[in-house]
Amino acid sequence: MLKKKEIFVTAFALFSLFFGAGNLILPSLLGFNAGNQWLIITIGFSISAVIIPILGILAHAKLQGTLIDFGKKISPTFSVIYAFLIYSISITLPSPRTASVTHEMAIQPFWDISSWFTSSIYFGLVLVFAMNRSKILGILGKILTPAIILILLLVIGITVFSFSFDFGTTTITSPFTNGILEGYQTFDAIGAVVVGGVIIISINLRHKNATYEDKKSLIRSAGWLAGLALFLIYLGLILSGALVHDNFDANTTRTALLSGLTINSLGTIGNFFLSILVGVACFTTAVGIVTGTADFVRSRFNDSQLAYTITAITGSILGVLMGQFNVGYIIAVALPALMFIYPITIILILLNVTPEKYASPLVFRAVTIVTFIFSIPDFLGSINTVDIAKDTFSWIPLQPYSLGWVLPAFLVFVITNVLTQKKPNSI
Known part of the structure; x- marks a missing residue:
């Protein structure tokens, strides 16, 4: 039997892998627009942003393989095509979005620098780290995630206790289904089928003598713990957004609202620290996506280093091209891709569990x-x-x-x- 400590370590690793740019900026504006329907929209959002991703982790606990194994019952060709689509979408949309979030939260409020410059420097560094792997990103992740969570909990706690529970009227026609569809934008169902394989490899390396059932139990327990943590953060951010409906302009952006909540709760210094932490956390996510995609392509071309290099360079160029757009634009552009790939991903997750x-x-x-x-x-x-x-x-x-x-x-x-x-x- 694996120790309980290992469950918490794995749960923390899962939470860190899931918790990216979309998880930070989406919930508060969702609550802001939801008004008195904030709880309904939270339930909808949690279905696609918590339950489905965690079921994806449970599917990995059952399969204990890689992303390719998710579609193997359909056909080997389908599995490869599906995996290529997943990685192509990952380096084209969520990876560049991390640069956009970094620019809007950590650069633009403090320096008058163009988004082109930010995304170019950002993905230039991503390429350097992808080509020269370093444990520093893993170490940073272990420090950054607790720090971001601490600040968010302070923001949520202060907001909840500072405002009366007086909610505005919702501006959303169908809160429940809107919450589900907004959850697509976290990319966490896609993240689940990708990072689950990473967790499997990590567990296999740390516990070579562990049985199939031990590993299955570990991943399941860690998955539910990570899911509970995600749900509580989403619940708090959506509620916070709903409570401040009279304090922000109706056309406020996702990043502006999150920054505004932080300033109201912790002041300018608190917002500065959150911005820096978010920027570095986004960077580690981008490096992980580009590196993971390059690793996958290399595995399909007889472990070719050239294939890895070309993929890493391509991913970084795409990051520069897309990352210079604002977050709202990238989210809008991502919608067709998500409407195409998400239903299939959800079905594959459900069938595999x-x-x-x-x-x-x-x-x-x-x-x-x-x-x-x-x-x-x-x-x-x-x-x-x-x-x-x-x-x-x-x-x-x-x-x-x-x-x-x-x-x-x-x-x-x-x-x-x-x-x-x-x-x-x-x-």
């Missing part, structure tokens, strides 16, 4: 194909072909909420299992 009896290769293939087909209208709606999506596919349940794939996927799961159970020898 489902007992083997109900998750045959046939079920995997059928449910994934149907999910892909019925998520197309949501994808079209996200690229400004809203009228086409609404008029043509309005008959699909939940389609107006951009969740048109949910019911068809569930029905196909049930039907396929009924057919499969009747034919025990079916594939």
